[in-house]
Amino acid sequence: MEKTVGVLGGGQLGRMLVEAANLLDIRVNFLDAAGSSAKQVSNHDGHVEGSFKDAESIRKLAAKSDVVTVEIEHVDTKILEEIADKVDVQPSWKTIRTIQDKYLQKEHLQKHGVATAQSLPLAEPTIAELEKASASLGLPLMLKSRREAYDGRGNFPVKSKDDFKAALEALGGNKDLYAEKWANFKIELAVMVVKTKDQVLSFPTVETIHENSICKLTYAPARGVSSAVNKKAQALARDAVGCFWGKGVFGVEMFLLEGDQLLINEIAPRPHNSGHYTIEACPVSQYEAHLRAILDLPLHAEDLQLREPSIMLNILGGDSPDSHLQFAREAIKQRRTKIHLYGKGAARKGRKMGHITVCAPTMSEAESIMQPMIDYVDKDKPKSTPSKAPQPQPLVAVVMGSDSDLPVLQPGLAILRKFNIPYTTRITSAHRTPSWMAEYASNASSTSIKCIIAAAGGAAHLPGMTAAYTPLPVIGVPVKPTIGDGTDSLLSICNMPKGVPVATVSVNNSINAALLAARILGASDMGVRQRVEQYMADSEAEVREKDRKLDDMGADSYAAKFLAKK
Amino acid sequence: MEKTVGVLGGGQLGRMLVEAANLLDIRVNFLDAAGSSAKQVSNHDGHVEGSFKDAESIRKLAAKSDVVTVEIEHVDTKILEEIADKVDVQPSWKTIRTIQDKYLQKEHLQKHGVATAQSLPLAEPTIAELEKASASLGLPLMLKSRREAYDGRGNFPVKSKDDFKAALEALGGNKDLYAEKWANFKIELAVMVVKTKDQVLSFPTVETIHENSICKLTYAPARGVSSAVNKKAQALARDAVGCFWGKGVFGVEMFLLEGDQLLINEIAPRPHNSGHYTIEACPVSQYEAHLRAILDLPLHAEDLQLREPSIMLNILGGDSPDSHLQFAREAIKQRRTKIHLYGKGAARKGRKMGHITVCAPTMSEAESIMQPMIDYVDKDKPKSTPSKAPQPQPLVAVVMGSDSDLPVLQPGLAILRKFNIPYTTRITSAHRTPSWMAEYASNASSTSIKCIIAAAGGAAHLPGMTAAYTPLPVIGVPVKPTIGDGTDSLLSICNMPKGVPVATVSVNNSINAALLAARILGASDMGVRQRVEQYMADSEAEVREKDRKLDDMGADSYAAKFLAKK
Incomplete structure (x- = not known):
């Protein structure tokens, strides 16, 4: 409906870009070989046949387009600079030129105060230069090609001086190398950033999660990462992209170090594998966001938020030419599975042939749906390279002030298990560990937890203090103390001041606390709600059966037979 | 990745079908004019150029396809019958032949015991035949063409005998007419059904919602319709489709009459306008479901469930050739808006040029996002044909046993308004209206309501009895009776037996009940959770400010200045 877009390259990123463009009736011309992945889903006579590295073809593409963009950064930026006089190039050729040389990219980021691994260029690919670099950066370090490197190609981890020769041999064809300080990261994170005109x-x-340096899985949102780190990573990614020129989406990969420090790993000036999940998981995908950005169409921050947690698994080529199709036939057996095949024909080992996205109401559910597909992919792998074993993420936190409260809570925990609701149990005493209690309650809402059950007796401050630190619903279980009937605990939990609510149940009634947690989750999760309904129906059937027996047997024999047991 | 599919017709339904097929790398050949809507997004040499009504072209399509299907039912079923010897035709030509004649369709449904409006064929298009029909069916009635009728074309409402002549003139060119008993419906419903091999x-x-007999809007799930009716309508639609032959998706339109009786209006043996919403709203769309059904690929009932409530608005051609693009430019300004343009070139008045889908965490939010777009479409309409004014659907029900409890609840209602949470207030006394209380509580979970606040004093049975009838979380507000401090109300609400929980707050504390409701909704709705966090931050700031003043002024002047006011 708007201007015509020209794209250098017509692989899977171009294919997914034009799938978004087709919906908006935006004409996209691809420069690539005939029958390329992207051209298969875009049928018009505006495409250019040829290589995206060929100057004349690029000029031809530019002549029929209003805006020129790229699906790969390894392009000749001199031609982009030349055509930029006549056609809008987005993002700017300056951005692509800076980013495509990984050393220049890092230098640029550091100049703008954006945290990234310290890097040093090698004047020539020699042992002497590597000595110099290791003296400055320490060992281990990463030796990297400055250009044309992706999916692990062009990287060599140098553990000790013994590796110098092998590293130079591996990357030796390439004169332009640089060394990067080793980042000892906990996990890798990525953020897609959209730079619009304003x-x-x-x-x-x-x-x-990478395997053999190729992206294997993405989890959105990142698991086990606090909301603060999630926001900090987004802010760092925006800062990084903000210091480049032009418009479009950028993939920003980073490392999360111990102590929650973040370092930019690298940036791609285009849609990125780590953003495929956005097609199903967000109101606007990275592809539509790229189009909106380069065409100055409106875009709302809210449209980039998650509709549901989402996991993406790449389909890489295996040993047989149809390995990706075999995998797709397995994957389609799983519920909630969205398959994307890229139409690349016969598989080549390790080539990206497609991907799978699973969205579900909770990350825990998405993980359990995805697991058989990960198992399928890993079936021939030696056990030494397992992917991170997914832990079901807890939806309910059950906290107690003392382990002496645990026996009271156990019937409730059994209910949570019966309802298949993952939970975690922790001891967070309001009086003996006040700072740990505060820390735990403050962070809970940044995790998968949606509801907290807190048990306490006597002064019974834990439920109320927990509620004071979290926006999540807190259910209080009064525990009967050794002295008294527990009414003191109940009133202490229930009589909270206006502004800080605690959902109070009766004394020692952890079963009702767990059922209340299930009802709270079931307010939005229909699967859980159905289990609550089933529980109510079973409970009704059980009492009706007792009534039938009582009526049959009469009160005395009923009492003798059934109540004697108790 | 599987067999090749041939499709008769390449309009917008074909386009959305091949968008789903492209993801699965399924080859689809279209029979239609060059450059048709569907062919624009499918670039290969297997398409056939010609009309889907031309026998020779259909044979040509069949020769290059493994399975032949349709995107329109007005096809020559004799040719389909002929090619069915050599190629799989889905759904069966028998199904298409029966359905394309609306009288035969209804006769077939009635024969199989599926509720539909009583119908009579006219032997010839004469006043005498109309007299006969009206004597049997009564007046008003609908006069309809048996074939080639859609989007209101071929229908004429006959209010009285005075309309006989006009009706026959309007539909006169068509010899095959039938009369249908008038259905006095409350609303129109539709269900997409998938018939697989088993x-x-x-x-x-x-x-x-139809306007001028053309579909304008769809709301998924249907608003103001109980879960029982939703399920009954699905069961009726499945029964209707179950009595036809072959595989594929079917659009089933029906009427909801007074007393919640359902009648089939008509069936389409193909993807349908009322199922467009499934592209964004369900794990598997109607288009992918059609492919999976006709190709015997797995399909799970869960994949057809809603991820989020969803509204679809058709983009119809207006007065200018680019009216649909003008509208799209307006629509893209709204958040969460997915635009689908069909690539049909210049608009013709009333032609389906595209559609818009909005998904949001609640129907209420989807309605408020969609409203400006409906207003844009309706801007030139006389006020006499308004679309149904959307009411925000309540998320919280606030129930009380007596209107005397209302003053206690008002501070809580103010909190709900402050948090922009739609609510409804009802009087449902456990003791004086036990059956109404039971009915209201039983139905609540079938509506938009996600949480119930119940206030009661003294014996205070309402919260517990409400909880006994619903799987939703119930928050109990003990109301201080005229005698005593309210501890009796509190204990009566809190001390529920194991199995039926009530989230109890302190006496008269409707503010905490409302805040608890907000926390419960915020467990899954991040917008509400942010408002809870803001409330907590504001409340902290307010107390810190008081602390600063108290420290500045000293206790005596503080008390004199600020506490005296109370």
Whole structure:
């Protein structure tokens, strides 16, 4: 409906870009070989046949387009600079030129105060230069090609001086190398950033899992990462992209170090594998966001938020030419599974042939749906390279002031298990560990937890203090103390001042606390609600059965037979 | 990745079908004019150029396809019958032949015991035949063409005998007419059904709003329709589709009459306008479901459930050739708006040029996002044909046993308004209206309500009895009776038996009840959770400010200045 877009390259990123463009009736011309992945889903006579590295073809593409963009950064930026006089190039050729040389990219980021691993260029690919670099950066370090490197190609981890020769041999064909300080990261994160004419917006922070240096899985949102770190990573990614020129989406990969420090790993000036999940998981995908950005169409920050937690698994080529199709036939057996095949024909080992996205109401559910597909992919792998074993993420936190409260809570925990609701149990005493209690309650809402059950007796401050630190609903279970009937605990939990509510149940009634947690989750999760309904129906059937027996047997024999047991 | 599919017709339904097929790398050949809507997004040499009414072209399509299907039912079923010897035709030509004649369709449904409006064929288009029909069916009645009728074309409402002549003139060119008993419906509903090789599955029941007999809006799930009716409509639609032959998706339109009786209006043996919403709203869309059904790929009932409530608005051609693009430019300004343009070139008045889908965490939010777009479409309309004014659907029900409890609840209602949470207030006394209380509580979970606040004093049975009838979380507010301090109310509400929980707050503390409701909604709705966090931050700031003043002024002047006011 708007201007015509020209794209250098027509692989899977171009394919997903034009799938978004088709919906908006935006004409996209691709420069790539005939029958390329993207051209298969865009049928008009505006495409250019040729290589995106060929100057004349690029000029031809520019002549029929209003805006020229890229799906790969390894392009000749001199031609982009030349055509920029006649056609809008987005993002700017300056951005692509800076980013495509990984050393220049890092230098640029450091100059703008954006945290990234310290890097040093090698004047020539020699042992002497590597000595110099290791003296400055320490060992281990990463030796990297400055250009044309992706999916792990062009990287060599140098553990000790013994590796110098092998590293130079591995990357030796390439004169332009640089050394990067070793980052000892806990996990890898990624953020898709959208730079429009007047704002820099970000999608959520995702966790990426690489295998053999190729992206294997992404988890959105990143698991086990606090909301503060999620926001900090987005802010860092926006800062990083903000210091480049032009418009479009950028993939920002980063490392999360111990102590929650973040370092930019690298940036791609285009849609990125770590943003595929946005197609199903967000109101606007990274592809539509790229189009909106480069065409100056409106874009709202809210459109980049998650509709549901989402996991993406890449489909890489295996040993047989149809390995990706075999995998797709397995994957389609799973519920909630969205398959994307890229139409690349016969598989080549390790080539990206497609991907799978699973969205579900909770990350825990998405993980359990995805697990058989990860198992399928890993079936021939030696056990030494397992992917991170997914832990079901807890939806309910059950906290107690003392382990002496645990026996009271156990019937409630049994209910949570019966309802298949993952939970975690912790001891967070309001009086003996006040700072730990505060820390735990403050962070809970940044995790998968949606509801907290807190048990306490006597002064019974834990439920109320927990509620004071979290926006989540807190259910209080009064525990009967050794002295008294527990009414003191009940009133202490229930009589909170206006402004800080605690949902109070009766003394020692952890079963009702767990059922209340299930009802709270079931307010939005229909699966849980159905289990609550089933529980109510079973409970009604059980009492009706007792009534039938009582009526049959009469009160005396009923009491003798059934109540004697108790 | 599977067999090749041939499709008769390449309009917008074909376009959305091949968008789903492209993801699965399924080859689809279209029979239609060059450059048709569907062919624009499918670039290969397997398409056939010609009319889907031309026998030779259909044979040509069949020769290059493994399965032949349709995106329109007005096809020559004799040719389909002929090619069915050599190629799989889905759904069966028998199904298409029966359905394309609306009288035969209804006769077939009635024969199979599926509720539909009573119908009579006219032997010839004469006043005498109309007299006969009206004597049997009564007046008013609908006079309809048996074939080639859609989007209101071929229908004429006959209010009285005075309309006989006009009706026959309007539909006169058509010899094959039938009369249908007038259905006095409350609203129109529609269900997409998927018939696979071994099961009949259904998407949710949607509400459809027609204007000038053309579908304008769909609401999924249907608003103001109980869960029982939603399920009944799905079951009826499955029964209707179950009595036809072959595989694929079917659009089933029906009427909801007074007393919640349902009647089938008509069936389309293909993807349908009332199922467009499934692209964004369900794990598997109606288009992917059609492919999976006709290709015997797995399909799960869960994949047809709603991820979020969803509204679809058709983009119809207006007065200018680019009216649909003008509208799209307006629509893209709204958050959460997914635009689908069909690539049909210049608009023709009333032609379907595209559609817009809005998904949001609640129907209420989707309605408020969609409203400006409905206003834009309606801007030139006389006020006499308003679309149903959307009412925000309540998320919280606030119930009380007596209107005397209302003053206690008002501070809580103010909190709900402050948090922009739509609510409803009702009087449902456990003791004086036990059956109404039971009815209201039983139905609540079938509506938009996610949480119930119940206030009661003294014996205070309302919260517990409400909880006994609903799987939703119930918050109890003990009301201080005229005698005593309210501890009796509190204990009566809190001390529920194991199995039926009530979240109890302190006496008269409707503010905490409302805040608890907000926390419960905020467990899954991040917008509400942010408002809870803001409330907590504001409340902290307010107390800190008081602390600063108390420290500045000293206790005596503080008390004199600030506490005296109370």
